[in-house]
Structures are given as structure tokens and as C-alpha cells.
Amino acid sequence: MAQRTVDEQSPPTGVATQTARRRSFAVISHPDAGKSTLTEALALHARAISEAGHVHGKSGRRHTVSDWMDMEQARGISITSASLQLMYRDTVINLVDTPGHADFSEDTYRVLAAVDSAVMLVDAAKGLEAQTMKLFAVCKHRGIPITTVINKWDRPGREALELMDEITERTGLTPTPLTWPVGIAGDFRGVLDRRTGQYVRFTATAGGASIAPEEVMDPEVAATREGEAWETAAEESELLAAAGAEHDQETFLAGISTPVLFAAAVRNFGVHALLDVLVDLAPPPGPRPAVDGGARAVEDPFSAFVFKMQAGMDTAHRDRLAFARVCSGVFERGMVVTSARTGKPFATKYAQQAFGRDRSVVDEAYPGDVVGLVNAASLQVGDTLYLDKPVEFPPLPTFAPEHFATVRAKDAGRYKQFRRGIAQLEAEGVVQVLRSGLRGDQAPVLAAVGPMQFEVAQHRMASEFNAPVELEPLGYSLALRTTGQWAERLTAERDVEVLRRESGELLALFPGQWRVRSVQRTHPDVVLEPLVAA
Template identity: 25%
Template sequence: MFASSLCSRRKLKFSHIARLRFRLFSSTTPAHNAHVDLKKIRNIGISAHIDSGKTTLTERILFYTGRISEMHEVKGKDQVGATMDSMELERQRGITIQSAATYTIWKDHNINIIDTPGHVDFTVEVERALRVLDGAILVLCAVGGVQSQTLTVNRQMKRYSVPCLAFINKLDRMGANPDRVISQIRSKLGHNAAPLHLPIGLEGETKGIVDVIQRKALYFEGPHGNLVREDEIPQDLRTLAEDRRQELIEHVSNADEILGEMFLEEKTPSEADIKAAIRRTCLARSFTPVLLGTALKNKGVQPLLDAVLEYLPCPSDVQNYAINNNSTNEGEEPEKVFLNPARNGDNPFVSLAFKLEAGKFGQLTYLRCYQGMLKKGDTIYNVRTRKKVRIPRLVRLHADQMEDVSEVYAGDIFALFGVDCASGDTFVTDLKLNLTLESIHVPDTVVSMSISPNNTKDRDNFSKAIARFTKEDPTFQFSYDADNKETLVSGMGELHLEIYAQRMEREYNCPVTLGKPKVSFRETLQGPCTFDYLHKKQSGGQGQYARVIGVIEPLPPHQNTQIIFKDETSGPNIPKQYIPGVKKGFMEMCQKGLLSGHKLSGVCFRLQDGAHHIVDSSELAFYLAAHGAVKQVFEEGNWQILEPIMMVEVAVPEEYQGPIIGLITKRHGIITGLEGNNQWATIFAEVPLNEMFGFVSELRSSTQGKGEYSMEYSRYSPAIPEVQEKLIQEYQQAQEGGSSQTQKKKKN
């Protein structure tokens, strides 16, 4: 009646009425019921290589679950943009820069979703999201397949033992080949994977998918694909569907004992048997279900949501633990305390702060509750700082919007205002617990650039922006180079630093100038070198006396980014209270090498013997002795410079393959692989980061703007002689210039 009255009064078309009714339905936000069954909660992340369709997929999920009333495109052509890309820069560039959290309901299940960036420069956003999530959807492009950032995301999922589903997206694209992508998932990612779906047509002929478990064809009809129609499998696909079903059973049987026994006994498993086995193996990360679809064309999203409920873990399926700091003694393995995710509120509250963001009302801290409950008005403690804070407001997030809640329970992802903390801090309601959750892995920065505000009047805003961004993003670092008298910012790539420079101008009205990128080179030893250094100083009163004997040696190539200090002394020659002084002195010398001014890495300082004086020895004396020992090894040892090597993946039309290989070779790159697919070539190479600056402009001009590339850090490797000589020469000139300026000042 409501619809008919609207139609008579306003003469609206039926589609407009349907949209209005839908909007009225979806405007009610999902209920936050504290007593939701733990089995009906899913915390998932959506991760993939750049431009695989993560944000588009999230937009469809929110639409089909009734969370939003209209779908918008990532590029923001309609001046709106995708819901999860709330930052203006994200909508302009068509990329995700910050991970965004939301929540929705599908078939009475609460689903918390974090949409993460795909670009390697923002990899820490993926890292911290996966740290707190129970499961993930790994999105792959049906044309691109397994790409460089897919490998990185896969490693991150493995690091945190996150079970995942694979979703092969973009079946409608020219050159789509899901079979090739599945073989890459098996060979490149090392997954025991098999498809649950079969495509009904590809590219422009994509009509739907076949569910091989249920033996049904699924068609997605209606203006937005929201009507899922089940039908019989097309005649020409029935044999293939049965073959794929058998292939699926074989792959799952290899990982699941129960289904394996049925397979050996030649019993025919039921639909429920197969689904139960897939869930068990998916939770154990021994099998990866592969689903198909095209988010942009609204096909395959609802079956993916069903698979999230059926196969990915709920909070009680994941065993989370904290470290008991009260039981940790030096040299002993810390005691692990397993957390209880029950939503009854009987257990002490334990949560992890995994992301910081400057919001409209102060610092917004994203947390995941692992145990117990928290109410508005409660007091919590930061285990690291031992500070307490009262919680005036609790919110749940939907991109840049938020909803106030009165309480949160184990398994919930929520946010707080006004909490002073760092990313990775643990919060509890009872400090006696003294529990610490495992922190978040933060990769080392690889690029540095000088930065300065264009106008000296903007220095206050510049300081505020730097303070905020370095706190929010641990891979964005700020430092001052005393030798070159310039401020430096370091990050994961040129784009990373560019984005922050643009955000300073937009958000703080502080235009800045970025200097030439500086690569984080390292210095290391080529062979072991012994040292025997005596630090002795007598100038009336108590003197200084310390002698250190040992060897500094290079670490194996796979450890060439580490610095290790080993105390191998025995006996009373160096009292144990002076060892920290030696270690501190060595670590400080590692911050700036004497060959080119870059950090030392890949070296091990083995302290074997020494001597002390009963009166004149002190921790300071041994600290200075370690300085002298490193200088002695620098003069006597053979040193070399290491540079970061990037794994580069370039996709170009086949006719440009030769020139691009020449372009990579000219930049001292090594081609590691070639792939051809439907008139497109993918070139895999390892190239020094120092040679990659300006590559994008050359690539675009050489391919008429059709080529694209991505890169990620691979390892550190010895620099070529020309690069090493140039760096040493530049450093020496800078040192001479600095000393001459100092002498002039003294004369004046």
C-alpha cells in the first residue's frame, strides 16, 4: 500500500519505488547485539595486488547486505566514489591509501570487514589489518593472476596464520583465464587450491557461475545483480562440472582425514560432507577454496558471502594468546596465556590497538577486543606505559562514519577517542594481568627524501603534520641529517612520500618541496676482522680504562639486514655490568658507517676478551672502547656497500616487450621470468632501487601510456663498483665541505 500510494501521488516508476523502499530498509544500521552468538561473527580482510578490485568488491558486499543504498565506482566519476575510499586523494587517484573498517549483516551473521590498500607503499596497512583479523579474502585478477603484491599479501597471511578464500575477480575482462590463475595459486603461492565454481562464459559472454558442490547454475539478475536465480547446469558444462567436483574432492581429501577415508573407501560424499571438510581444511590453512565472479558486473558476490560464513573462522575458531610479562625471566621462553573469546563478560578485558588515525574529535584508535568486555565509562590501562584512561565514548566504524555503542565484547572491532598510545599497544582493565599481545611487524623503510615547507610561516603546521603522520604510520619516518643540514622523510616508496606531501598541503595548508630520493644503502664487512682496542685516558682524578678484544664478522646473505652482538667473554676480565656499555657503543656506531655515512648491517660483533681497571673502568669507558674497536675494524677490514634490490613486475602489450627488456637491462636489472597472455607480456625482473627512479615516465613514453609496473622490496645485495665509488666520493666531499665550513666559522 505504501508503494501504491507513493506511485499515485508522485507518479514514480516502479524502479524508483523499489530503490526508495530499499533505502528505507538499509538506512537502519546493523544491530550491535552484545549477545550475538560467537559462531555468528566474522572478522575478515580483503587483500590483493593493486587494481584487482578489492574496493569494488567491498562496495558490492555492502550493497547486497543492505549496508548502503547505492553503489558507486572507485574512480569517483559520479563525484561520489566508493564508500570505503573516504579520502579525497583516494577518489582522485582511484587507489586505496588507508585501510578502512566497516561492519554489516548477512544471513544473521555479523561481518566486520577491513578493506586494505593494494599498493606496496602502503603495505603496513595490510600488515596491521591481518594481525587482528580471523580470516581473509585474497582477491586475484582473472587476467593478471598472481602478481608481485599478491606474493607479499600471501606472506603476511602466512605470518599471522590467517585462513583465506581466493576470489578470482574480473571474469568479464578481455583475456580472463581463471584456470591459469588457479595453477598460479598452486605453483607460485604454494596453496593446495581447487575451484568451487565454474564460469558460465568468459569476457563479454560472462553469464553466471556453476556451483560444483551443489550442482547448480547461478545467474545474477535484476538491475544490480541482486536476484540470484538457481537453474540446471547448462548441457555443455555438465561433464566439466562433474570433473571439477571430483578434482575438488581429491584436493580436499589430501588435506582432510575424514574425507580422505571416504575417498579411499570409494564412498560418495554428500554436499554437507564436502562443505564440512572444506571448513576444517580452510581453518587449518591446508586447503584454499577458490571462488569466481566479477564484482564490477555484479556476479558471484553473494556466493562469496555465503562462503565467508561457511568456511572462514569465527573468533572462537582462532587460538589467540598473550605473553605473561610477570613470568618472563632472562633466557627463558615467555609464558603464553591463551585468551578466552566468550562473550559473557566474565573474563578480564584484553585488546590490541592496531591503527591510529586523527579524527574530527582527536586521535581515533582502532582496537580489536580479544577477551572480556568493555563498557562506556570504564577505565582501561596501557600495559606499555602503565597509564590509565577513562573511556567516554565507544564507536563502531563504517568507513569515515561512526556509530556509538555502549559496550563491546570479545571478537568486536571498535574505536576509541582521546587515547594516547602507539600502534601495537595492549590495553587491559586489570594491570595485575600484565599481559602483552604480539605486536605488528613493521617493514624497514627503503627510500628517503629531503623535505621542507615552501613558506617558513608554515613551520607550525608542518610540525603538526609530521607529528601526526609519523604516529599514524610507523613506515613513515622523520629525521634530521646534521651533515647535510636538511630534514629527511623516509618511507616505502616514492608514491608513499608523495601522498604524504599532498596530504600536508590539503589537510594542513602547508605546501612542501620533496628533494631527490635517497636510497637506504647499507655498509657491511666482506670478511672477518679481529680487533684489540685499549681506551685509556688519564687527566687527573678518576680516569677511563677499558680494553675490548674480539672479532667483527659478516653475517650470511639471508641475514645481511641484521646486526648481532654476542658476549662470548668468560671470567672476570670484563665484569658483566660493563657489557651493556660495549653493546650500546657498537649499536651506536652502526647508525652511521665510516665508508659512505650509511647504516651498518649484516655484521656480528663478537666480544671475546678484554681488561678492566678496578678504579678507572666504567660503562662509559667500555662504551667508548667499542667506538674505537669499530673504527679500528673500519681501517683494517674490507668493507662494501649493500643496496636494496626490488622485485619488479612490468605488464606491457607484446609489441613493446623487447624495448622494455632493454630498458630494464640498461638499469642493471636481471630478467627472472617472462609470461605471455592474450597479446600482453608480463616481465619479471630484479632491479636495484637506486636505478628505478624515473622508470615510470620512461615506461609510459615507451609504451604510449599502456605499460604499468609494480615493485616490492626483495633483499639487500652488494652494489656494483661504480655505485660504491660514487657514494664514497660524495660522502668524502660532503665531509670536506662540512669541515671547511666549520673552520670558516671558527675564524669569524
């Protein structure tokens, strides 16, 4: 589907004014908590699409618009980051959906560097799971305000008050529910809006394919209509009030409290309220910290940073799209900007907004927007782009890989396609590629945070580059940074190998920590440093 540029309808002018009407956020959670379903529900409520289908549908059902890769549709999980731009109440909402599998944590961490707030999606039955907690820690480290959505309340689950206690105990945040469920988990009738005291009653639609009608009632009518379910919700809401669980904007922005909403994304229940919260409470883009310790104000000349590279989104054109978050100034299609890494110019003649797999030309963009730069062969993940006034933003995190495999082309006659494909996947950050003179370019080592990254790499090499590959797992599980002076001595050690990243950084690979300790006993002065995500 074609997506209009968001500013078609005579928008306000001026960078500060345009920035104030932007909201950029990511959805974080454990796999299968409903991120992609929520993403599509938000698009539906913002009227960017006319009908929703969910990923786990049977044959013939629609897939979510953000899950465009065929592997995603087949498996029912998100393995790429999808950028969607929506209009709601004259506010431009930039939603970056994150990979739904823990093996793609590195991609998710990069996305979190490109947004101003996050929505933490929690399964009503499972509570806070491992991946949710890992991503929460990143948000906390980066000072990203978090709105919490308790999802799947239409299914049997835990008690609402119990979930609030868990949020407090495990995250240290004070939950301040804005809505409270009427009906236990599995019997979701609606919510008590704690800001107004009114009852918002939901009505299901066929398959959740259209916006669920909402009926607003006064407490007296709600009590008559819902009886004990309403009384229970009202009593629990009073308990929350007595405990001081009321929204405070200052503590929310400071990362001390988290507004909480209850929803069932697959039925489109409670989604409208989330859009309102994003508009009313989530922060707009602000000054961006730079490497030199200063900050790039939103009114400064144009600047942006690349947080994602993606190829294969358009099967008709083997192009390469760089997703760049605008940090300051006005982006104008056709402008020539400078790459801080190379010092070379980059022409933005072809600039697009992505709506899942679909694209439209974008002529202007403002701080908080995500722009897709086409044919960006000279750009890399983490690059800073600027106009006039130089700036460089901090580098994006690189994770320590834990899985390693040698990759070879199945058909030696397709070596040119093999090299091009491997270089493309490396530039996108799908996998890390490690090399050495001993192994040569015909058999580099792929390094990954999780094994599913290998599956994606193998699938894309065959389907996009027509260069099927075979992988040979290696017995390493740990990579540590070392220096050139130690490379030869470490390579001489049994079960140890030193390989080089594209950046020139040297990594020493070990089968486990026990082997590291053994080498350190033999070479007490050896340089071995952990790779830590920023």
C-alpha cells in the same frame, strides 16, 4: 550515512555467544584487482548501503564507501585502511579493506594482524601477481585461512582450470572450488554450485549499482538454457571431483586448502556466495597469543590492540582515531582501560564504529569487532589495552624503509603546524620519521617503503595541517639497525648516516649493499642488523 550499531535488534548475550557470531577478515590482492569494488559490493549485498558506485567512474559517479580520502577518489586506489561492519544472516562481519598499492604494504601487514581470515582476490586475466604473493606469504606465516575469489570473470581472461593449477603451483594450497563458472571469462552467465549441483544464473543491473538478481535452476533446466557452456562447466567440475578438489573444513582452517569462488564484483555477480562462505566457513575469533607465551581467551576480561591510527577522517574536527581490534571480553563505552606500553589509564568516553568516513557511537563491542577510539593522542600503533587482568600482545611489524627524503616547512612561520603534522603522520605510521642532532627538528628525514607514501604525507601536511612542505630526496636505499657505540664511527664514513627512530632505535643508512660491504671490510666487528617484518 549513519551506521547503526550492529546489536540493535536484541542480539544473543554472553561473550562466547557473541564471539561465535563474529567474522573478521581482510581482502588482499595486487593493485587494481578490485578490492574496493568488492568491499562495496559486500556492503550492498549485506544491505548496509542502497547503491554502489565504483572508484574508477567518470566525473559525477559515486566513489566506493571505503575510499574516503580525496587522493583515493582521484586516483582510483586505496591508500588507507577502511573498517566496515556489516550484518548478514545474524552474523556480524568486520571487514577491513587494505591499501591497494604496494607502497603501503606496512599498513596492510598491520591489518592482517587484526583479522581471523583473508579473502585473496585474483584478477581472472592476470592471475597471482607480485603483491598478492607477498601478502599470501604473510597470511601463511600467521596461519590465516584464505578464501580465494577469482574476480573480473565478466572480462576476457584465462581458463579456470589454468588458474587452479597456478594457485597450486605458486602457493602450495589445494584449491577446492565451491562454485564454477558457466561461460568462459568475458561471457559470465552464472555459476555451477558444486555443493548442490545447481545452476545459479546472474542477471546484470544497470552499472552494477544494485544487487544482481540470481535464479537457481536444476541441472536439467541449466543444460537446456545454457547448452554447451553448462556442459563444459559440468565436465570440468567432474574433473575437479576426480582430482579430490572438494572442500574440507579441517584443511581450510589449517591453511592447506583454499575454497574458491568466481565473481565479477563490479557487476555484483557471485558476491552473495562470498558472504555465505564467510558466515558458514570462516573462523570466529579465538584465543590471542600474548608476549609471555600464553593466550588471552575470548572470555577473559577486556583486551584489545591498536593496529591503525588515522586523523583527518572528520574534516570538521581535527581528531585522531585509533582503530582497536577487540581480542577478549566486552568493550563498554566509558570504561577506563590500561595501556600496556605506558601503564597509564585511557578513558574510552568517545568510542565509534567507522563505516568508511561515516561514524556512529558504539556502546558495546565483542572479540573480533573493531572500535574507533577518539582523541587517542596517547595511543600508538601496536599498543595493547586491557582491563583488570594485565596482558600484552606481540608488537606489530615495522618494515625496512627503502626511500628517504628530508622534509622542511615551506613557510618558516608555520613551524608549529609543521611539527604537529609530522608528529601526527609518524604516530599514524604514514611514514617513518628519523632524526639526528645534526639535522635538527626543522629538517627530519622521512623514510618510506614506497615513494607514494611521500605523496600522501606531502598532501596531508598541506590539506590537513596547513603546513605545506618541500621534500629533498636522499641517496640512501638501505637501512640497517646499529648500536650507540657504532653511531659516531659510522657517521664518519663517507655516504653513511645514522639516524634515530622515535623508539630510540638507531638506523644506519647506506646508498646500497655495496657500501655496506665496504664498511664491513673496514670495521669487521660493526653491528649492522637487518630490519625484518614479523
